[in-house]
Amino acid sequence: MTIIIRKAMETDAPALSRICLLTADAGSTAEALHDYGELPGLVYAVPYVKLPTTWGYVMVDDLRDNEVVGYIVGSTDTRAFETYAAEHWWPKLAERYLPSLAKKPADERYMNLFRNMYTAPDACIDFSPAHMHINILPEYQKQGWGRKMLASAVEFLKGQSLRGVWLGLDPRNNGAKTFYERVGFTHVDGAPDNNMGIKF
Numbered sequence: 001m002t003i004i005i006r007k008a009m010e011t012d013a014p015a016l017s018r019i020c021l022l023t024a025d026a027g028s029t030a031e032a033l034h035d036y037g038e039l040p041g042l043v044y045a046v047p048y049v050k051l052p053t054t055w056g057y058v059m060v061d062d063l064r065d066n067e068v069v070g071y072i073v074g075s076t077d078t079r080a081f082e083t084y085a086a087e088h089w090w091p092k093l094a095e096r097y098l099p100s101l102a103k104k105p106a107d108e109r110y111m112n113l114f115r116n117m118y119t120a121p122d123a124c125i126d127f128s129p130a131h132m133h134i135n136i137l138p139e140y141q142k143q144g145w146g147r148k149m150l151a152s153a154v155e156f157l158k159g160q161s162l163r164g165v166w167l168g169l170d171p172r173n174n175g176a177k178t179f180y181e182r183v184g185f186t187h188v189d190g191a192p193d194n195n196m197g198i199k200f
Protein backbone atom coordinates (compact mmCIF):
# COMPACT_ATOMS: atom_id res chain seq x y z
CA MET A 1 0.00 0.00 0.00
CA THR A 2 1.33 3.43 -0.93
CA ILE A 3 -0.43 6.43 0.48
CA ILE A 4 0.27 9.78 -1.14
CA ILE A 5 -0.73 13.15 0.27
CA ARG A 6 -1.57 15.70 -2.41
CA LYS A 7 -3.43 18.98 -2.73
CA ALA A 8 -7.23 18.68 -2.75
CA MET A 9 -9.05 19.51 -5.99
CA GLU A 10 -12.63 20.39 -6.79
CA THR A 11 -13.08 16.97 -8.42
CA ASP A 12 -12.44 15.41 -4.97
CA ALA A 13 -15.79 16.81 -3.75
CA PRO A 14 -17.76 13.52 -3.94
CA ALA A 15 -15.02 11.65 -2.04
CA LEU A 16 -14.84 14.37 0.61
CA SER A 17 -18.60 14.26 1.00
CA ARG A 18 -18.57 10.49 1.51
CA ILE A 19 -15.71 10.55 4.03
CA CYS A 20 -17.45 13.36 5.89
CA LEU A 21 -20.65 11.30 6.20
CA LEU A 22 -18.71 8.21 7.32
CA THR A 23 -17.10 10.18 10.19
CA ALA A 24 -19.73 12.87 10.91
CA ASP A 25 -21.30 11.48 14.08
CA ALA A 26 -18.56 12.49 16.54
CA GLY A 27 -16.03 10.51 14.49
CA SER A 28 -18.34 7.58 13.61
CA THR A 29 -20.59 7.01 10.63
CA ALA A 30 -23.67 9.22 10.38
CA GLU A 31 -25.23 7.19 7.54
CA ALA A 32 -28.19 5.99 9.62
CA LEU A 33 -28.94 9.51 10.85
CA HIS A 34 -29.63 10.89 7.38
CA ASP A 35 -31.93 10.38 4.42
CA TYR A 36 -29.86 13.14 2.82
CA GLY A 37 -26.34 11.81 3.34
CA GLU A 38 -24.77 14.72 1.48
CA LEU A 39 -25.72 17.27 4.16
CA PRO A 40 -22.69 16.99 6.51
CA GLY A 41 -20.30 17.29 3.56
CA LEU A 42 -22.10 20.37 2.24
CA VAL A 43 -21.14 22.13 5.49
CA TYR A 44 -17.84 20.59 6.56
CA ALA A 45 -16.09 19.39 3.39
CA VAL A 46 -17.34 20.37 -0.08
CA PRO A 47 -17.18 24.20 0.34
CA TYR A 48 -13.47 23.80 0.98
CA VAL A 49 -12.77 22.64 -2.56
CA LYS A 50 -15.16 25.12 -4.16
CA LEU A 51 -15.05 28.51 -2.39
CA PRO A 52 -12.36 31.23 -2.28
CA THR A 53 -9.81 31.41 0.60
CA THR A 54 -9.88 27.61 0.97
CA TRP A 55 -7.05 25.09 1.00
CA GLY A 56 -6.89 21.34 1.39
CA TYR A 57 -4.87 18.13 1.22
CA VAL A 58 -6.10 14.61 0.62
CA MET A 59 -4.53 11.19 1.13
CA VAL A 60 -4.99 8.69 -1.69
CA ASP A 61 -4.40 4.92 -1.65
CA ASP A 62 -2.84 3.35 -4.76
CA LEU A 63 -4.25 -0.08 -3.81
CA ARG A 64 -7.74 1.41 -4.08
CA ASP A 65 -7.07 2.95 -7.50
CA ASN A 66 -5.95 6.24 -5.94
CA GLU A 67 -9.20 6.63 -4.05
CA VAL A 68 -9.27 9.56 -1.61
CA VAL A 69 -9.33 8.05 1.90
CA GLY A 70 -8.82 11.12 4.08
CA TYR A 71 -8.64 14.89 3.97
CA ILE A 72 -7.62 18.03 5.81
CA VAL A 73 -9.28 21.21 4.59
CA GLY A 74 -9.77 24.76 5.78
CA SER A 75 -9.75 28.46 5.04
CA THR A 76 -6.88 30.92 5.34
CA ASP A 77 -9.36 33.72 6.07
CA THR A 78 -12.37 32.51 8.02
CA ARG A 79 -14.27 35.81 8.04
CA ALA A 80 -13.89 36.19 4.24
CA PHE A 81 -14.97 32.56 3.84
CA GLU A 82 -18.06 33.18 6.00
CA THR A 83 -18.97 36.31 4.05
CA TYR A 84 -18.61 34.59 0.69
CA ALA A 85 -20.53 31.51 1.79
CA ALA A 86 -23.33 33.65 3.26
CA GLU A 87 -23.80 35.21 -0.14
CA HIS A 88 -23.05 32.37 -2.57
CA TRP A 89 -23.24 28.98 -0.80
CA TRP A 90 -25.81 28.75 2.02
CA PRO A 91 -28.70 30.52 0.19
CA LYS A 92 -28.70 27.96 -2.65
CA LEU A 93 -28.73 25.11 -0.16
CA ALA A 94 -31.50 26.76 1.85
CA GLU A 95 -33.54 26.94 -1.34
CA ARG A 96 -32.84 23.31 -2.30
CA TYR A 97 -33.36 21.74 1.16
CA LEU A 98 -36.62 22.82 2.76
CA PRO A 99 -36.80 21.71 6.41
CA SER A 100 -40.33 20.46 5.73
CA LEU A 101 -38.71 17.72 3.56
CA ALA A 102 -36.81 16.27 6.52
CA LYS A 103 -38.04 13.14 8.25
CA LYS A 104 -34.96 12.66 10.41
CA PRO A 105 -33.85 15.16 13.11
CA ALA A 106 -30.25 15.32 11.83
CA ASP A 107 -31.47 16.24 8.33
CA GLU A 108 -33.73 18.90 9.80
CA ARG A 109 -30.85 20.33 11.86
CA TYR A 110 -28.67 20.77 8.78
CA MET A 111 -31.53 22.20 6.72
CA ASN A 112 -32.17 24.78 9.44
CA LEU A 113 -28.45 25.47 9.69
CA PHE A 114 -28.36 26.47 6.00
CA ARG A 115 -30.91 29.18 6.94
CA ASN A 116 -29.05 30.34 10.02
CA MET A 117 -25.36 29.53 9.71
CA TYR A 118 -23.20 30.21 12.76
CA THR A 119 -20.01 32.26 12.57
CA ALA A 120 -16.69 31.70 14.30
CA PRO A 121 -16.13 33.17 17.79
CA ASP A 122 -14.02 36.35 17.76
CA ALA A 123 -11.52 34.69 20.11
CA CYS A 124 -10.81 32.09 17.39
CA ILE A 125 -10.25 34.75 14.74
CA ASP A 126 -7.93 36.57 17.17
CA PHE A 127 -6.03 33.30 17.59
CA SER A 128 -5.69 32.88 13.79
CA PRO A 129 -7.71 33.77 10.68
CA ALA A 130 -7.26 30.13 9.57
CA HIS A 131 -9.50 27.21 10.56
CA MET A 132 -9.51 23.53 9.51
CA HIS A 133 -11.31 20.16 9.48
CA ILE A 134 -9.66 16.72 9.29
CA ASN A 135 -11.37 13.39 8.56
CA ILE A 136 -9.88 10.01 7.71
CA LEU A 137 -11.70 6.77 6.86
CA PRO A 138 -11.74 4.36 9.85
CA GLU A 139 -9.45 1.76 8.27
CA TYR A 140 -6.70 4.40 7.83
CA GLN A 141 -6.94 5.96 11.29
CA LYS A 142 -4.29 5.67 14.03
CA GLN A 143 -1.45 4.98 11.57
CA GLY A 144 0.15 8.41 11.69
CA TRP A 145 -1.66 9.85 8.66
CA GLY A 146 -3.52 12.52 10.63
CA ARG A 147 -0.22 13.81 11.99
CA LYS A 148 1.30 13.78 8.47
CA MET A 149 -1.64 15.58 6.86
CA LEU A 150 -1.54 18.19 9.60
CA ALA A 151 2.18 18.70 8.86
CA SER A 152 1.32 19.33 5.17
CA ALA A 153 -1.32 21.86 6.20
CA VAL A 154 1.03 23.64 8.61
CA GLU A 155 3.72 23.92 5.93
CA PHE A 156 1.17 25.43 3.55
CA LEU A 157 -0.20 27.86 6.14
CA LYS A 158 3.30 28.97 7.15
CA GLY A 159 3.90 29.74 3.48
CA GLN A 160 0.84 32.00 3.63
CA SER A 161 2.43 33.86 6.58
CA LEU A 162 -0.09 32.34 8.99
CA ARG A 163 1.08 31.38 12.47
CA GLY A 164 -1.78 29.23 13.74
CA VAL A 165 -4.91 27.27 12.89
CA TRP A 166 -7.95 26.33 14.99
CA LEU A 167 -11.05 24.14 14.78
CA GLY A 168 -14.38 23.42 16.40
CA LEU A 169 -14.80 19.99 17.94
CA ASP A 170 -17.94 17.97 18.73
CA PRO A 171 -17.69 17.68 22.55
CA ARG A 172 -18.66 13.98 22.27
CA ASN A 173 -15.63 13.26 20.07
CA ASN A 174 -13.13 12.13 22.70
CA GLY A 175 -10.90 10.31 20.21
CA ALA A 176 -10.39 13.44 18.13
CA LYS A 177 -9.77 15.50 21.26
CA THR A 178 -7.00 13.10 22.28
CA PHE A 179 -5.54 13.29 18.76
CA TYR A 180 -5.48 17.10 18.82
CA GLU A 181 -3.85 17.15 22.26
CA ARG A 182 -1.20 14.63 21.13
CA VAL A 183 -0.28 16.75 18.11
CA GLY A 184 -0.05 20.00 20.11
CA PHE A 185 -3.48 21.66 20.06
CA THR A 186 -4.74 23.43 23.18
CA HIS A 187 -7.96 25.23 24.09
CA VAL A 188 -8.31 28.61 22.33
CA ASP A 189 -8.24 31.28 25.06
CA GLY A 190 -11.54 33.08 25.44
CA ALA A 191 -13.39 30.75 23.01
CA PRO A 192 -16.03 28.12 23.89
CA ASP A 193 -14.65 24.87 25.35
CA ASN A 194 -14.88 22.99 22.06
CA ASN A 195 -12.45 25.26 20.15
CA MET A 196 -8.84 24.08 19.96
CA GLY A 197 -5.89 25.57 18.13
CA ILE A 198 -2.19 25.21 17.47
CA LYS A 199 0.49 27.90 16.93
CA PHE A 200 3.47 27.36 14.65
Ligand SMILES: CC(C)(COP(=O)(O)OP(=O)(O)OC[C@H]1O[C@@H](n2cnc3c(N)ncnc32)[C@H](O)[C@@H]1OP(=O)(O)O)[C@@H](O)C(=O)NCCC(=O)NCCS
Nearest residue numbers: 023027135136141142143144145146147175176178179182
Ligand atom coordinates in the same frame (compact mmCIF):
# COMPACT_ATOMS: atom_id res chain seq x y z
C1 LIG B 1 -9.04 12.28 14.51
C2 LIG B 1 -8.23 11.79 13.31
C3 LIG B 1 -8.13 12.87 12.25
C4 LIG B 1 -6.81 11.43 13.80
O1 LIG B 1 -6.03 11.01 12.71
P1 LIG B 1 -5.18 9.66 12.83
O2 LIG B 1 -4.47 9.43 11.56
O3 LIG B 1 -6.09 8.60 13.30
O4 LIG B 1 -4.14 10.04 13.99
P2 LIG B 1 -2.57 9.67 14.04
O5 LIG B 1 -2.42 8.22 13.74
O6 LIG B 1 -1.79 10.62 13.22
O7 LIG B 1 -2.32 9.87 15.59
C5 LIG B 1 -1.53 10.92 16.15
C6 LIG B 1 -1.57 10.74 17.65
O8 LIG B 1 -2.93 10.87 18.13
C7 LIG B 1 -3.33 9.70 18.83
N1 LIG B 1 -4.72 9.38 18.47
C8 LIG B 1 -5.27 9.45 17.26
N2 LIG B 1 -6.57 9.08 17.30
C9 LIG B 1 -6.81 8.75 18.58
C10 LIG B 1 -7.95 8.27 19.26
N3 LIG B 1 -9.11 8.06 18.63
N4 LIG B 1 -7.84 8.01 20.57
C11 LIG B 1 -6.69 8.21 21.23
N5 LIG B 1 -5.54 8.68 20.64
C12 LIG B 1 -5.63 8.94 19.33
C13 LIG B 1 -2.43 8.59 18.31
O9 LIG B 1 -2.30 7.56 19.24
C14 LIG B 1 -1.13 9.35 18.09
O10 LIG B 1 -0.44 9.51 19.31
P3 LIG B 1 1.17 9.43 19.36
O11 LIG B 1 1.70 9.71 17.98
O12 LIG B 1 1.54 10.48 20.33
O13 LIG B 1 1.45 8.05 19.81
C15 LIG B 1 -8.85 10.52 12.67
O14 LIG B 1 -8.85 9.48 13.62
C16 LIG B 1 -10.26 10.73 12.15
O15 LIG B 1 -10.44 11.15 11.03
N6 LIG B 1 -11.29 10.43 12.97
C17 LIG B 1 -12.68 10.54 12.53
C18 LIG B 1 -13.08 11.91 12.12
C19 LIG B 1 -12.91 12.91 13.20
O16 LIG B 1 -13.24 12.68 14.36
N7 LIG B 1 -12.37 14.06 12.82
C20 LIG B 1 -12.17 15.19 13.72
C21 LIG B 1 -13.39 16.04 13.72
S1 LIG B 1 -13.13 17.49 14.71
